[in-house]
Amino acid sequence: MTDVISATPTIPKIGDRAPDFQASSSKGPISLKDFKGKWVILFSHPADFTPVCTTEFIEFAKKYDEFEKRNAQLIGLSIDSVYSHIAWLLQMEKIYGVEVKFPVIADLNMNVSHLYGLIHEHASATSTVRAVFFIDPEGVVRALIYYPASTGRNIDEILRVLDSLIYVDSFIIATPANWKAGDDVIVPQPATLQAAKDRLKDKNLNVKDWFLAIKKSPK
Ligand code: BEZ
Secondary structure (H helix, E strand, O other), X not given: OOOOOOOOOXXXXXXXXXXXXXXXXXXXXXXXXXXOOXXXXXXXXXXXXXXXXXXXXXXXXXXXXXXXXXXXXXXXXXXXXXXXXXXXXXXXXXXHOOOOOOOEEXXXXXXXXXXXXXXXXXXXXXXXXXXEEEEOOOOEEEEEXXXXXXXXXXXXXXXXXXXXXXXXXXXXXEOOOOOOOOOOEEEXXXXXXXXXXXXXXXXXXXXXXXXXXXXXXXX
16 A cells, blocks of 8 residues: 655644654753643744734744743744754844743754644645643643634743643633633533532532532632
């Protein structure tokens, strides 16, 4: 049988083990397992020295401490060389006064890009889309976001998703639309008829309906 080359990239899914990698970066060789025990935010950008990517990196650099506070390691990636990364990061320091303290992978051989489905051939066969992978301290993919090259990401949204993931790991809750840390949370819906009847009588919750109940954010 002949091999069929598919244009559909293989994308790790929520709940999958994040593929390990070894790669060159602006901070020397790195591998995913170096960061075991931390959240990893692995994000790709299409190319160095491009305007939207520059604005994103400035915002990631400004919010670096917010990621640190959450025990989260930022890792950037594009299909550019280490020297290109160095020159671009130096320029950002010189012109915008922001220091990029996290590693940026130079994925010239596209190994990591293929492992994480970062090249969407119908968009570009030679550059990565804007992807964000949220990998938990156990190395499991917990969320992923994909944008096209023309849409810059909202770094506060990435922090918001991270907060939600950290929160739902600590408490049996879910977070509603537009939730931010500190806002009210959702209590999981009951799974039996009796539990639904009990939920309707629960005075400790803000019960909108048997399947939608809200409570104050636990501390
Ligand atoms: C940008 O970052 O501005 C960009 C990069 C690749 C394609 C289009 C825009």
